[in-house]
Amino acid sequence: MASTLEDARSIDHFFSAPSGRTDRWRDLHAIARFWAKGAQPKQAVGAALDELGAMEEFHAFPGGELIAALRERLKNEDANGFLALAKRISLAIITGNYKHDSKEWQAVDLSLAEPVDVLPATLGEGAVHRPYFEMLTVTPAPAGRWPSMAAEFRRLRRAEDTFVYEAILVGSLEDAICAAVLNPDIAAVAIYEGFALRSAHDAPVLRSVLAAQQPLLDKVDEADLALRLAAGLKAIRPELDIYLLSDRRVEKLAGDPRAAMIRRVMYQIEEPLELHLSVLEGIKARFETPFFDNLKLYAQRPIATFHALPIARGKSVFRSPWIRDMGQFYGINLFLAESSATTGGLDSLLEPTGNIKRSQEMAARAFGAEHVFFVTNGTSTSNKMVLQALIAPGDIVILDRNCHKSHHYGLVLSGAQPFYVEAFPMVEFSMYGAVPLRTIKKALLDLEAEGRLDRVKMVDLTNCTFDGHIYNTRRVMEECLAIKPDLIFLWDEAWFGFARWSPFLRPRTAMGAAADIEAWLRDPASVVQYERQRKELGGKPSIDKLLDTRLVPDPRAVRLRVYQTNSTHKSMSAIRQGSMVLVKDVDFNKVEAQFHEAVFTHASTSPNQQLIASLDVARRQMELEGYGLVMNAIEVALDIRREVAIHPLISKYFRIVGADGMVPKEYRSSGFVDFLAPDTRWDDQLRSMREDEFCLDPTRMTLVCGTAGFDGTSFKGLLAAQYNIQVNKTSRNSVLLQSNINNTRSDVALLISVLLKISNEIEARLQRGGEAEQKAFAARVHSLMNEVPDLPDFSHFHDAFRGDAGETTPEGDIRSAFFAAYAEKQCEYLRIDSPDCDRRIDKGPALISASFVIPYPPGFPILVPGQVVTHETITFMRKLDVKEIHGYEKAKGLKLLKPDALISKKSHVTGNGRKKSQAA
Template sequence: MTYKAPIFDLESHRLDLWKTLYQTSETEDIQQINNELETIFKIEYYWAYPGYETLFQLREYIKNEDRSAFRLLCGNLLNSLINKTYRAREFIPFQTNLNNLDKPQSNLLASNYSDKEKNKTLKPYFEVLIIHPAPHEYELLYRNSLANYITFHDQSLYDILFVDNYYDAIIAILSNPTIQACIYIDNFKIKSDRACVFEEEFSPFLQGIENSTDQQSILLKKHISHLRPDLDNYYICEDYATELQLETFDRIIYTQSPNFFADIHHHILSGIEQRFSTPFFDALRSYAKRPKGAFHALPISQGQSIQSSYWIRDVADFYGEGIFSAETSSTLGGMDSIMDPKGSISQAQNKASDLFQSKSSYFVTNGTTTANKIVMQANLHPDDIVLVSSDCHKSIPYSVLLSGAKPIFLETYPLNQYDLYGCVTLNRIKQVLLDLKKQKQLHRVKQITLTNSTFDGIIYDVKRYMMDILAIKPDIIFHWDEAWFSFGYFNPLFRGKTAMSAANALSSMLKSDEYRHIYEQWEQKSDIDDDDFLLNNDLYPDPKQFKIRVYATHSVHKTLTAFRQASMLHTHDCEFSEDDFYEAYRTHTSTSPNYQIIASLDFARRQMSLEGYELVKNSLLLAWQLRQKIQNSEHLNRYFKVLGDRQMIPSEYLDTTETDKQHTMHYPDLYRTFRKQVFSVDPTRITLDISATGIDGPNFRQMLMTQYDIQVNKTSKNTILIIINIGVDKHSIQYLIESLCHIASKLKNNSKAVEQNTNIINLPLTRNYHKKFVAVQSHKNNNFQAVEIRNAYYAGLKSENIEYVPLSTELIQQVMNDKQLVCAGFITPYPPGFPIIVPGQLITYDIFIYLKNIQIKEIHGYHAKKGLKIFTADFLQD
């Protein structure tokens, strides 16, 4: 028997099956109830809760035709799964899941103590997967033995589930996000003796499994860590562990130990406690509880200046006491200095580094704007060339300006129909590098900065890009601005396309004899001196030359649970200079950092290390459901179209066998497609084409906000962007759908015909600069130019060098007739939110037409009364 889930993944299908079973229990069709119960039995194999005791009891009730008892137990169980009440529970000795579920729920009765007090006794619940060759013989022994060590004093509670084979272990950790640890006992099977009904469904995750039983636990552990690196992994050993086993697993547990089961229990809880620990957040809470006399800065510390006030007491009511108790400028008493961390901040940063798999990680309290400045100053010198994507955040060109380096802006592929920018193609980057190489200028190229994912959710194949670029420039520094992609590290769908994951993969490759052999074979049959070959083929960097130098900057607050401006900077640099880095870090970091922001980075790390996989998978599910609803509703898709890979990625970069069915793709299908394509659209970022409504993007956003209290971040003329982050829940999705339905109904009932926005805006792409500011240019066809952006910027600050010209039809006509205008500042329209003109750049006809047609109200750098700031002709002639 094979199985194909009719919905997104096995976990959501499980919940639907329980709902169906409960509804079916009202009927007289015993056979249907039994069939559905048997299907549930197959799925519940991958969960410890509610357990087979509960399932067998349901079967017994049906056998005895006790409908009321069946409905009570099934209803209670369904309620606990929907509301996830079992995920936080009290410690009650000897109580089983069945004991708790097989009776009227006590929450319907009056409570003798408040919910707040009750919550203090609730403990997080998780599950432990044990891969064992003989689960039927040993499960009861393990279950009873481990139960002896669970006490009221444990911070969390757990249950265990067994599988006896490799395939089911992979399916379990992907389907069941409550699994937090795996225990391996050798001699398990590769496949189950029973029919593995989900093997076909999960086949994209099961590729490359070896049938060999040699080192099977090590192979399985590596496979599991590739998919879910958040899990703790323990190996049960009968004899001395090998060096490889010691390196591979978090702990080795010996069967000969007299405290064997106690060791298992304590290691399981210790692993959870390590991830739960938040060094700085814990230190801050401890500090806030202690009474202090504050004879230093911050009158607001302890809330003293508020408590004594007659006029701002409402501030304390709004914020509560905790935030003021935690306000301090002290770096002592358990606190730490972000400028020179040696205590709790250092420990918190190390935990973040472990989570994101970097060589080192740093907290940044001024947002990713500052993180980008730190990277640029640490790595770039005034004569260096840096390649920068033209769609990068405005902090990037400003940072390059401060460093004095010469940027070459790389144009992205345009999506003119939707007024959106795509990604920089790999071919374009290689063109520029090979051109510079011919001019003997390649040595000046120090760094490349790309945005991944883009604001609109287009994701690069980071490893492929890095390999090809390193094959041409083996010592280049990669700076990936992952401002919107922190969450990508917590799901196998995205992780392989993150900066630190790719850096680790390349680092392993560099040390591999296998890769050296692959490279030698490729080199022998490849013409690596031919530019056409290098441009049009996948490349392999020389393991004797290439270096892993990678930086990633994260706006943690954008996609994880952290306060505004909370960011991180991750490094994986084999030539990392701590002195240079800290000089830059201290230049741009405030000496008065906000401790609440630092603490939020710490607890964001805790949350993602314990439930990141679950949260991101849930976001994927909700996004999938929203896409399905819009796609399948004639009422909605008349006015709203969901853009996918086919609309947002050029056809030459698509796997066309998959993209046609993208809206119906399941979780494993998405994984397979993501691995194949150079570009992929993040499923959690839903770009809606609203051109059929006749309302432009900015006005549609205003309508959503004022009439429906719905906030969306970004619009273009014909689109709005909906981001399904980890804070969005099913009720939010339902309200959004209801609101879109209401808008569609109003449009349908409007007697006035809706006029579609069909006017296509050609996006400005190529950037050219006045010869006064050109540092380096292509040796043919003006294919690219490196701009002296620093010189142009500071020249534009001198009043004698500039003038202002109003944006008018007459001016556009003059530019059409070859009048040359050179911008003296940055021009940043919102949207798209990045500079389309930088100092020293020629303002061309296509730029004027773009600014005129997008009809936006917010353009930074453009003075409504004065006009555009340009250089005077006299200055340019000097």
Template sequence: MSTLSPLPKIGTPSRAWRSRADAWEFLGYAIKQLDLDRQSGSSDSGLHSQISRTFALLDAVEPYWAEPGVAAVAQLRQLVDDGDPHAALELLAGLAHLPLASGAEQGSVSGLVQESLEDDAAQAEQAERPRFEVLVVDNITPQEAEALKNNMAAQRRPSDAFTYEINVVPSYEDALVAVLLNPDIQAVILRPGFSVRSSQQLGSDLRRFLAGHTPEGLQALRPVKRILGLAEEISGLRPELDVYLVAGVSIESLAGSLTRKFRRIFRRQDHLDLHLSVLSGVAERYEAPFFTALQDYSRRPASVFHALPISRGGSVGNSPWIRDMADFYGTNLLLAETSATSGGLDSLLDPHGSIKQAQDLAARAFGAQRTYFVTNGTSTANKIVHQSLLAPGDVVLVDRNCHKSHHYAFVLAGARVSYLDAYPLDKYAFYGAVPLASLKRRLLEYRRAGRLHEVKMVTLTNCTFDGIVYDVERVMEECLAIKPDLVFLWDEAWFAFARSHPIYRRRTAMASAAALEASFSSPAYAARYAEQAAALHDPVTGEPLDDEAWLNRRLIPNAAKARIRVYATQSTHKTLTSLRQGSMIHVYDQDFMASNQESFREAYMTHTSTSPNYQILASLDIGRRQVELEGFGLVQKQSDLAVSVAQAVARHPLLKKYFRVLTSRDLIEPQYRETRAAMPLREGLAELEDAWQRDEFVIDPSRLTLDISRTGIDGDSFRHSYLMDDHGIQVNKTSRNTVLFMTNIGTSRSSVAYLIEVLVKLAEGFENPHPSSRPRTVPVLSPASPQAGGSAVVAQTPPLPDFSTFAARFRVDDACEDGDIRAAYFESYKPESTAYLSADELALAVRAGQEVISAGFVTPYPPGFPILVPGQVITRQTLEFMAALDTREIHGFDHERGYRVFVDGSAVSGSGSSEAGVTETAVEAAGIGRLPAAS
């Protein structure tokens, strides 16, 4: 038994689920081995020592779970101490809801012990129902706690849709630890008798975290103040939870003042009403009105006399040629297909029934004022929002490397586009995010030019594809201080899951909008603003002081003038559970009804199909249910699993020789970080919270950017030939020398282990290169050393190009950076207005100082954003970057004809031609290479 590995310690709440699961699974192995040793007459004191440490770990964590719970741990320990491992094994077999190291949450210990409840029909029936835990916070004796559990259990009925178990903790701190550690908790009952401090042995990370959430002097406050404080903290950590108050006396006087803090208030004797309320609260989150309506519809007999032959399987079921479609997808898919909007199914374009209800529930889940479902992706969601808010002539400030759907939306809306440059990460060939100083500077430029009134909107990507996250509240706060009526669109295509995590949440658009609105009503806010106004305005004229004063100060807006108008688009299908193209638009707009309701409706009508896919809509509804009932635990796991990969790469002697997971220090420049932890979550939840509260930019821990420079292989080849083709590992994005790995709520510990195993195999192949260690399609690499190979890859990548400028005829003036992208786009429609230049011809023209203007979008994948947009002046920097790319896919570039540019009579005289005989020598002299041939 000496081969059994020691168990990990609980160092941070984010890892508690894994440590606890490992402990219970190890206990199953160890007790079974003890039983075998006893039968054979052998002994192993080392095994006893490991079992003792496992019990110590469970003593620390199990008080925060109802099942198996502390009583089961004590019973098991007693049996082991008594020398009866066989009885301990039987007891273990009968315990319900053991966590498994594989990630499953219920069942026996990994097949080592058999479930002993199979003959109990009542318990088997109960096990099929969804179960959860209810946390009671009160400092009562074990006997009183047992009586409370029995009283609540007595209220159960066979007709209950769910079943639950009660767990009691005695203190304010224990309550916070429980909601952080235990994702099974769905409701919290507060009773006035709880104490403040925990008597448990809490780790340093938990202590640091609790210190920031436990106000000083709490013990001296009246019980009602302590109760309110705890209710607010619980709602702040996990807003999806139902919180109830059970008071001894005078609940009538409490009800009016506390209604908003609690779902309901009860007297101690109201066990049945409390039981029913707990079930009702969970049932509200479980409700999926459109999914249910679609299920009901599919069960009804119907005769179809409308479009859609596939409806009810009509064109499939009797066909000998396509019957395999039904075999593959199943009959429910066909039964649920319809073009009807009756029978409870509702209309997406004019929802009043089940779709409207589903959207309202989604708004509640994501903290929005209203939510709209989109069935053709966040690309369309972005176009809807932009078209609803922007009119021709409006200026929008936007990150140049945002998703291409935004750029096309500006063409449709006719907005004037002012592109902002994110800070470049040239070493890794992708961009970071747009610094707040750049945003402020651009707004102040418009103010100085007398054009600030034209600026309507700011559009940014949060988080970026590579996991860089803005301080959303601060960005909006400081921008609104300069222009109080700005509208914000946050593209959260890759960040929908963030709502479910207590630290991630504060950097989402909806949570930031709510926090900003709440801050405006703070009594101290007006005094802070008055102090700022005096410092930033001339005391005589009242005019704003110079821009530097505004740039060097953290700004807050005038609450009397600022309007909170925030939109977020989310790809539910990318990071939550939804069928592909399922997306949502979340709105937190104080002026929506007055200023945008009608234009939003028209934009939604413009871009939404009149035949939306009902399966996608139903999956959005069910995905929202999952967010509210288990999102917290799933997101916690996905981040922790990513950290475990990073740790494996850093610790394994061969992996760290060829690979490195990039950290905050690599991806965020020092001036944007106040904290210094390279990977905050690895250090603990308190460290993560500190960074996410203070740093301008942070990194989403669930994304891992793997630097592969030292392998000597470029990212695209590594992705396709080594990962996908050879080992079936799918990734979305690479750069020249990096590969992006993303964990998600569906990632398992087994898949993480497989990834590490594959990386080790690849590293072994690099260490001892021979034909069998590489894909057939990849040539032999011969770097002098891993480091030399890495340097070679990096050296081939020129600096990332900033946005150059729009041509003069598409600009208003030279004072501001915006251009009329719509005019440039449609100018290319005119006959003979454009021509193609090869890469060589274009390089020579640019080298000669001629202005050449792009007539269309050119978007390499990767990096996936337009390198050129209509109306943009093409520069040497851009061409050098394009020439170095080896990507397989470049939208807007014709590998045979080259770049499409405007004909202005100077650089271009016709399709595929240029001045004065371009020669190979001239191109070489220009210093710009050719683009690679098409793949």
């Protein structure tokens, strides 16, 4: 049955395009099998073949020859022949065999086939497999000539080529856009001028894809169609190499500023071999991994080591009768590639001048940054590097109180004053969301009202949050820059690095938003837009007026300074602790020296070679196949959401919280409810991504387990111990599921089967136990889902640690409070179950935290050094049923600063840390 337009626009239908394609081929195979048995009519087979439709034209395999062969066998009623060929095509698509086996492309029976040079698999005897990709070719040539054009590209292949590709030919801008969106194997695009604008197809799924690209299709100048297409393709998939072939004056065209995104402009009637070689060279430029390539060569050399790393070369391991098993487990190359040297083909991570420097430059290109720094001890260290490099004692940082502890410790080290802003609470799940923009703006405006705006150096936020809340990063930066045009932004995107390779998520990344703002600043219309708003606001608008207005910055005053930290190991194929710092800072030349000092301070002088190599390789993988991998991760997540929601028994005890449950309505101006809500289309999600203050990362799934009688910690343990399923974050009544580029549909099947088994066990237990068991279960669920503690907001810093803070603003000197606790005689302990705890909160002297107190879950500091302890915090701690609370010793209690120590501290606290920053 043909898909309707609404079906085609459903979110899961779109993101399942790759696996949906394999499903349709499997369906064709199944129907052909019934036809061969006489259980299905020929017409049903024809309808299933038609269902493959126009989308198959955007893939090189199976190609026109095999499709024609299928139709011929259908016409001749050769049921067994049709079945055999459909089965072979289906299997080749599922396994990817067609990418390296030339015989798969032939219509003849494989048992009779002679090898032909269609897709040679190797470079020669004993050579390795050549990576395969597809090249989209946009041409004005009539469709009848396309097979011969594809054959011409095939004949250009040479034995010495490192890669092999097949050409996909389309004749319009619309078809080119659809192909780039739907086919993740496309890695290069050749555009021949003169092609059409509109597609000849009217397939619903293609219309839905194009609906999301409508701005690209509006007001198109036919004379600039090729450049418009190139820009559109780059906006969707910036990693693509684009080649423009023209019969006009190519010299003039190459000089057009709009052609900057094109890798090469060529005269289209020249030798096609030049295009072929250029395409392969472009792929090679992304395939190259300078450090990893050199590390492999280094491991092959016979080297004697006289440095302090006995494990290098592996002799101490493989010659030992006691630890040889470690060598057998990890393999010889791990040890051959170890060294403490920075010469002989290697490089220094602290001061790279060779292949590490080149690897970092390639990563900057891939991630859309100006600079990238590799970090081998995690994003915790990356955050501290950025804070130390850019922030000095006395500076004020607008900081999400619920961010990762590394940010708080970074401020302790730098001596800056945190101005804590609160995220919206999600009390039902004992977690926080993200910080509303209105809250951030009010912090800046309050500081401006007190004459302290010059002290504010940075806004520091987590994007996306652990639970999947994504900021409208561009809007946040633009409105903050409208208040203070030289603000620095640090976006902790530890969990969001993969988003660069999704055209839907990319605009919400720090680098994606910075690129959009950069383009807006260059547009003369930006000044007009700013001046119009300035006139509308008048001379001295009130704070309320500014809070209610979507502010426009003055493009002539803005200094765009954006930093993004990225846990590459959390969402890409890097070894654990592999991280990157991404920089797009117009003033980086002024802070570069101190940034390097911060690197020297925090980076190990013995960085792990394998970690550096894995960062290099992770970048390569994402540039060459990241688009398809991320699309698959989203599809996996949507599959899980759908299967949990529709299963009659699983949905009785478990549910995945929708966007409406994770993001309050006031932050969803688009009206978006959830990914798989009835009548929701995937372009609704795109509108949410464009417009809403917060949207939800589809790969993050909050699975409620409290309705099954499990708290998050025990359910996490059950999944790991009994079912070999690992999850990370938990809350009082939920666990967080994350899909990533590693997951497969088999993983989905395992998860669903386990949830079903647990649900069946609950059902059986309730039936066996009768009314008593059912009441106990209901009470347990009620406790987990309804008797949840209120989440404590940040109270305030004690006056002893306020220094010269403003009258109405809450910033404080966290560094002095932190180090005050180093003198044990200045500290005391108090158990939270002690009667003295409540009495002192009510009557004094005040309880002042001497340390960070961080329960897991939820994993954010409920107390920081120098903070006044309140009833809300103590009540929350008393209701916590978690085993792990960092900074709290159950036997001794809270570590507090003594009142007399606070009095002495107050007398000299202003001496250190109140100097105006000259650093950034």
